[in-house]
Amino acid sequence: MTEPRKKFLGEFEQMIIAAVLRLGDDAFGVTIADSIEQHTGRKVRSGALSVTLDRMERKGLVRSELGDPSEERAGRARRYIRVTPRGLELARRSRTALLKLWQDLEGVYEEP
């Protein structure tokens, strides 16, 4: 079931998309969480991440598939995430919008 089409991504969704794009083939729960934490300092809970991924998948922004089971995950498989074209488009649009908003405001927001 698809949900009503949105035009922009939420904050967390943007972070996820960015992380996934950066991670490429290695994007799954743990790595996404680590990446976000590393780059933003925001602590990510596995539950929150997985439920947001579910929603994004329902909206057609990402797609997931299971990998192989592994020892370090006590025999559980990884859920690999990929960004869909639609997801990418929305991410671009959101980024552009924000950059436009922040344009000419660098002076205010640059850290001293």
Add this chain to the structure above:
Amino acid sequence: MTRLPHLAVAVLERVVRDPVTREGLVGDLEQRYARMSGRNGLARWAWLWLEVLSAAVVHAWDRWGRPGSVGGGGRNLMDDLAQDLRYAIRGLSKRPAFTFVVVATLAIGIGANTAMFSVVNAVMIRKYPYLDADRLVRIYTQDPGAQPWGSTAYADGADIKTVSDVFEDVALSENIITQVVVGDQAIRVIGESVSHNLYPMLGVEAALGRTFLAEEDETPGASPVLMLGYAFWQRAFSGDPGVIGRAVSLAGAPYTIVGVLPERYRSLATEGLIADIAVPIAMSGAIQGNTDPERFRSRAWRAYEARARLREGVSMEAAQARLDGFASQLRAADPTLPEGRSFHLLWDRDVILSPEQDGFLKSVAVLLLSAVGLLLLLACANLASFLLARGADRAREVGVRLALGAGRGRLVRQLLTETLLLAVLGGIVGLLVARWAVGLLVGFQPPLPVTFTLDVSVDRTVLLFTLGVSTAAGLLFGLAPALQSTALDLGCALKEEAGTGSKGRMRLRNGLIAFQMAVSVVLLVGGALFARSLGVARGIDPGFRTREAGFVWVDFGASAIRGAEREQLVQELASRAGALPGIEHVAVAGSLPLGLSAGTFTFRIPGVESPSDTEGHRVDVRSVDHGFFETMGIPLVSGRGIRESDDREAPQVVVVSEAMAARFWPGESPLGQQLFVGDDQTGWEVVGIARDTKVRRLGEPPTPLVYFPWAQWPSREVYFVATGAAEPASIAVALRRLVREVDPRVVIMEATTLEEHVGVMLFGPRMAALLLGAFGLLALALATVGLYGVVTFAVARRTREVGIRISLGADSRAVVGMVLGGVLSAVAMGGLVGLAVAIALAQLIRSFLYGVGPTDPVTIVGVPLLLAAVAAAAGFVPARRAARVNPADVLREE
């Protein structure tokens, strides 16, 4: 292979539906958990459960809570509930009359219950959060021949404190009634005098200032300090924090305020009462006007309540055994300890007021709560029948929805939502009703010398109780009608045919009618019995004059006036009272009949066997002067009364009551016989027999009583009773003024009329009659409304059928009779069952009734007849309407 606890995995398996998501999530957690192996176990464990629980919550919300989350029709639980609520609100607002009646009905039932529960909660259940309350005990003293839960002597309390292997601390207290002067206002207050360690032991801290110091306990009368109760501080001192250090006059002497008790604290006596002041225990003598040091030294002077905290790990049995041993140790060390004295322990949490009164209190509480419970049942039965009727009304609507594929469960849920909404509304309004009712109840002050500030607040317990009752009512009484309403014959429902009503619905409806009748009968019978009991109580002849007499009650003990001085004062007061204008007769007595201060004594009567070796005969006694019998209007049956010459120099004489004569000297005259008091060798000669009077209770059988001449048997408290041409109220005022004039030291307890005095006795029966009568009337009102509604509806449903039958030639009356028949037989059935139950239950309240048996014929016959009349009237109007129906109109509607 998993490192995670199985429970965690199980939770996630349950909550996360999508297998891919699940696999990813659990796997992520496994991986991250493994990464944490370097951290300490507790931190890991905490982190894990935080993750698992937050994951469970967000996934559960996503799956079930979020609007539109369930797949398929796009609906989930929350959506359904929201829709049901909207639908219910719409439906109820379209039928305001129905809603009003139902909410009002429930409000009455729930309100009455909440009110009664608030009062019971305030007096019996709610407890101040004392420190380590589960180890607090009460210590009682028992002397041989007396009841086991007696007050304790100060000296004994001090000694028990030394049993420190068992008791962590022991403290004493006494309840006091006295007068405080604030500004120019004299205010009567109730309070407590306490050992300095009592409040700290209980964990009661001063809200302002301090509690009492150890040195303030040392010398009797030497520390005139006091603490104010919080409410009293607000009331009389406007909550002024500068009140510490200020002086006020207490019992005629200046005291310094040192502290204010906490807001939450009520009193030691009971949670329902609020103490106005507290003083150190060393001052209790001074306050009561008796600075006799014996009150703290003598082991015979038992006036105090003792509380203690057991040491940790000490059991009640161990403590009791230790105390038993201690009592004999004490006797060996101090021979002034009365022979055979023993001490008893009770858990403080098990005591409400006192062990003797608690039984009575509990039975009263049970009675009242049962009555309101029945009222609520009645209200709920009404609710159920209304819902049933409404359900039948909506048959077509329900039928359509069922036909369109709505699940029966879904429909039942919707109907239940409506019922719950009604119940919650009823609960809210009921809370308002309860507030009002409680205010009313608390306003009924017992006619005692002091105004009791009863603190009945609707607290959290009561609110939860109300909520629970509302919800239970809604679910319980809504379920059957809801199920019933959805069990439809679709064909009939869609065609909007009334039919004869499904068998099941008819049975349910008749069952409800019978139930309503039964409950109403029980409540009305109860109310009627109490009302009749009150009537009888009013009519009981107490055996003495109750009108045209006033009295003043003084306490010489509190005034520290004893011995010869007291006797002189009494004589002077009596003679000067007799000289007052409008007064003809004056009496002096140590106690009054039906009074609170009745005394008993043990006698040995030669020729009459004692009940046991150590015990004599325990008989009520009264000290009276020569004017008593005349003033009180008590005739002498034989012999003589008390004479002025029966003073201390004269031979010891007594007058006895008829019942006493009949009991101890049956068939012969007691005149000239001797009585011996306790161990005394000098006897008292019986010189007269007086007519019986009520001694303690209006409902008692003839009671043996011994009258002593006051001069030979002086009492600490004295009543001066006077009658004459003057109004009793002004007699009382004049007597009070006289006492003040003659000796201002004398503490006046009360000055009022004999009629008011007897009225105290009637307070109980009056309240009972009022309350239960009110319940009975409410039940009648509810039953009437319920019956009317149901019968109207039952008849209206069958209007069409009536019309057809009449058009086919049936006699209209016969037809209506047929329609009413089912309803009325349910009424009759319910009435009979209710009567049987009422008679059975009435046996239980037998002890509360005066002169009216549980099978009082007037009540047993009257109540059912009344209700039958009500039911008939309720059915009459709709029945007549149905009979008048024009068959042509009805058929035209087809």
